[in-house]
Amino acid sequence: MKWPGLLLILVLGAGVVGLQAVYERQGGPLAATEENLLYVRSPEAIQRLALSYSALLADLYWIRAVQHYGGTRLSKDPAARYDRLYPLLDLTTSLDPRFRLAYLLGSIFLAEPPPGGPGRTDLAIALLEKGLRAEPQQWEYAQAIGFVHYWWEKDYEDAAAWFLRAADIPGAAEWLRPLAATTLAQGGSRASSRLLWQQILSTAENGWYRNEAQRRLRQLDAMDQLDRLRAAVDAYRKARGSPPGDWPDLRAAGYLRGTPVDPTGAPYRLAGGIVSLDPASSLNPLPTEPVRVR
């Protein structure tokens, strides 16, 4: 009886694996069930249902939020939407109102414009304000609201006001006041953008945040380099009457010494006298040039 029993287990086990493979080959879940549903949308309800596991549930919702954001961002489906991002972040922060990273990273996810994010700066600010209500001493949330106004809304007066509000919170970083002053005086200059991202880089709490700050700083460097290259192209055009065809023309004329590359090492493109990033460069798309305040 022992061997027939084992044999039956093996056969049934192989059957289970085989049928799962068939399911996978047929395309996995049916279209109507593929949607990753949020069974509970009410933060109040989930807080009650969590019993003594609210922190653990918050972690699970945070992981879902990260997966939803990353999955949608990487999805090749043009219909992919970030429609569950805010509800997931709202549930996370209702279950654990001190979940610092959910506020800080969540606001970055929400504010990022399409296709990299939903472009919902209003929800990003609402999430951070919720964090401030839970922990008014967290100056980073006020700074992050200022950042959303600065970087995404190009509203430098509000940005400066929030940087100052952050600076007024006991224990806040000393660089917030100079940042507010620079923001007000110079608006969205690259210098103030660089200062902001450098501060974020130096205080970043995790790899994703740090990488994002590094990428933004490299974008600012690339924008400086592009300005210099465009100036060289203009000088060539003025001297020769027509734009250079490619980088060797500029090199031969003495404007350059080699093929220019962006901070990631990807060569810049020159076509029809127009300088741009290589389409394959990870720095794409560059942020729109900030508009100076008044």
Add this chain to the structure above:
Amino acid sequence: MHVVRHVALNVFKESVRDRVLYSLVAFAVLLIGGSYLIGELTAGQDIKIIKDFGLATIATFGLLIAVFIGMGLVWKEVERRSIYNLLTKPVRRHEFIIGKFAGLALTLFINVAAMTVVFYAVLAYLDTLFPENVRAIWPAPAVDPGMLRAVALIFVELLVVTAIALFFSTFSSPFFAAVLTFGLWVSGHFNADLRNFEAVVDSPAAAYLARGLYYVLPNFAAFDIKTQVVYALPVPVSYLVTTAAYGVVYVALLLTGAVVIFARRDFK
């Protein structure tokens, strides 16, 4: 006292024979595997998530052990008819009940202690993976002794759950004992709602009844300080002492009830 110790050690040995301690291996695998997966799945706050995960797992495994062993502690002796044999020996009924409780409490203590050691070992290992500047902004170090306060209250909570399961085990089948224990555990987390019941009902009688239940039902929410220790928030010593005392008195109440019911049972 000697009899109580003897019964308790027997319960402990029986639990080990029931392979309850294998749950520790499952705990270690879950925690270590979970740590790796969490690192892959989430963006940051891995240590906070591992702490939440570890403390919740200790509480859950302990709850399952308390309920599933506690529910059959007395019933099994009656069902096997070994109780007849036992009661012919110089074992008084209250010694039998207290010994059963102490045995399960010892099993739980060993389990919780071992799970805590594994938990701290995983945290100590993860601690080495993070650079100094990242560790500096954590609200508490990875290997934070302050978390033992939460583990201690989890243990007291498990003692109350064990006492409830044992209480129900003296007069009902294991199935009903388990259902009733889980029911009380769940309702014990809604105590705050009972306190504020008058805000949602018009009937003063219902409000008084709810207020009465609030004081009588075990307040399990009070034992939950996991969030506080993970974020290194202050937990006053007076709170720990009062909550632990509440648990101990509740256990004493339930054991007394169990002894009274068991003493009245007729095994002829």
